[in-house]
Amino acid sequence: MHTVHVAWSDALTGYDFGHGHPLNPVRVDLTIRLARELGVLDGDGVHVEEPGPADDATLRTVHTADYLDAVKAASADPGTVDLVHGLGTTDDPCFAGMHEASALVAGGTIAAARAVWEGRALHGVNVAGGLHHAMPASASGFCVYNDPALGIKALLDAGAERVAYVDVDVHHGDGVQTVFYDDPRVLTISLHESPRTLFPGTGYPSETGGPGAEGSAVNVALPPGTADAGWLRAFHAVVPPLLRAWQPQVLVTQHGCDSHLDDPLAHLALTLDGQRESYRVLHDLAHELCDGRWVATGGGGYALIDVVPRAWTHLLAIAAEKPIQPTTLTPSGWRSHVQARYHHTPPQRMTDGATPTHADWSSGYDPASPLDRAVHATRLAVFPAHALDPTY
Numbered sequence: 001m002h003t004v005h006v007a008w009s010d011a012l013t014g015y016d017f018g019h020g021h022p023l024n025p026v027r028v029d030l031t032i033r034l035a036r037e038l039g040v041l042d043g044d045g046v047h048v049e050e051p052g053p054a055d056d057a058t059l060r061t062v063h064t065a066d067y068l069d070a071v072k073a074a075s076a077d078p079g080t081v082d083l084v085h086g087l088g089t090t091d092d093p094c095f096a097g098m099h100e101a102s103a104l105v106a107g108g109t110i111a112a113a114r115a116v117w118e119g120r121a122l123h124g125v126n127v128a129g130g131l132h133h134a135m136p137a138s139a140s141g142f143c144v145y146n147d148p149a150l151g152i153k154a155l156l157d158a159g160a161e162r163v164a165y166v167d168v169d170v171h172h173g174d175g176v177q178t179v180f181y182d183d184p185r186v187l188t189i190s191l192h193e194s195p196r197t198l199f200p201g202t203g204y205p206s207e208t209g210g211p212g213a214e215g216s217a218v219n220v221a222l223p224p225g226t227a228d229a230g231w232l233r234a235f236h237a238v239v240p241p242l243l244r245a246w247q248p249q250v251l252v253t254q255h256g257c258d259s260h261l262d263d264p265l266a267h268l269a270l271t272l273d274g275q276r277e278s279y280r281v282l283h284d285l286a287h288e289l290c291d292g293r294w295v296a297t298g299g300g301g302y303a304l305i306d307v308v309p310r311a312w313t314h315l316l317a318i319a320a321e322k323p324i325q326p327t328t329l330t331p332s333g334w335r336s337h338v339q340a341r342y343h344h345t346p347p348q349r350m351t352d353g354a355t356p357t358h359a360d361w362s363s364g365y366d367p368a369s370p371l372d373r374a375v376h377a378t379r380l381a382v383f384p385a386h387a388l389d390p391t392y
Helices: 010-014 026-037 065-076 098-117 147-157 174-180 228-246 272-290 308-319 332-342 370-386
Strands: 002-007 046-049 121-126 163-167 186-193 217-222 250-254 294-297
Touching: 002 098, 002 308, 010 026, 010 098, 026 308, 026 332, 046 098, 065 098, 098 121, 098 147, 098 250, 098 294, 121 308, 147 163, 147 174, 147 250, 147 294, 163 174, 163 228, 174 186, 174 217, 186 228, 217 228, 217 370, 228 272, 228 370, 250 272, 272 294, 272 308, 294 308
Parallel strands: 002 046, 002 121, 121 294, 163 186, 163 250, 186 217, 250 294
Antiparallel strands: none
């Protein structure tokens, strides 16, 4: 068994909405370059495999046939504007080969999920994945095909009966929630900036799952400006107790790093070190609850050079069971490439210099704190459905 299955091919950088679009594939290219130069991808037990594209039958397990036809048509005619299917918008402009590129991203996450479920790898990672906004019949929020949902569906179709999905992107994981809202086999947990201040405008604590699946959707809507201490307080107050109550067979996670204080599209204030801490805890929870079965994807993140490559290199290293010390210098070769190619002064170390700490929820609920009110609302909404006390 491999320690980690890494889905990667340079072809994954073909998921490219064009010049000036925030979701620039340079971020995944620089992630893989950094991970390689730090030796993460050469370690014992690390299996890097080029994925194949998800076929139409697999894509239709989540997306409608009409939508697939629309994406293919837009791929052939990038000038298409199809607002019914969310294509040709500013967020999701059409580009030549869009269907093929999107299917390849989906194929990477599905391959990672299958490798984990079938016991060929303990962990699976697709840093090019995490396109969590795509809906069954429409593109949304830079996302064409919803690879996390497709990965989860592949797990269910292979026999999984209890799958937990944790999404730490700054934006609500609305597409994944929508796909499984009525499915009691899937627990979706999303920690995100409040929908009052950020796209997509959903993810309130009151969204808790459909009939027969009450309590299966969990949303923590965080106040703008939330930094490491508050974010980790919220995370620990909600995620570990729910996962321990749920007892999943496999953990699927989405690691959008746009919660960083330097991200240009959102308003949370985490450091790289705070984000790394969440990766570590999720890894440990997978070992505690799922015999290590963990499928992780990338997601959002628009500080393309300064944040994303370092964040997801930490994710890959943790999945490889070889964590990188935060004080580690970024390799000189990687820094030279960044400077020469992008005329940008690269970060020097694998840290922002922070030491993340938080006050545990057991320290007491402060109703005067906007953060505590947000966490309390989530616990009140879903904890009783899991036979958990929302107060303590």
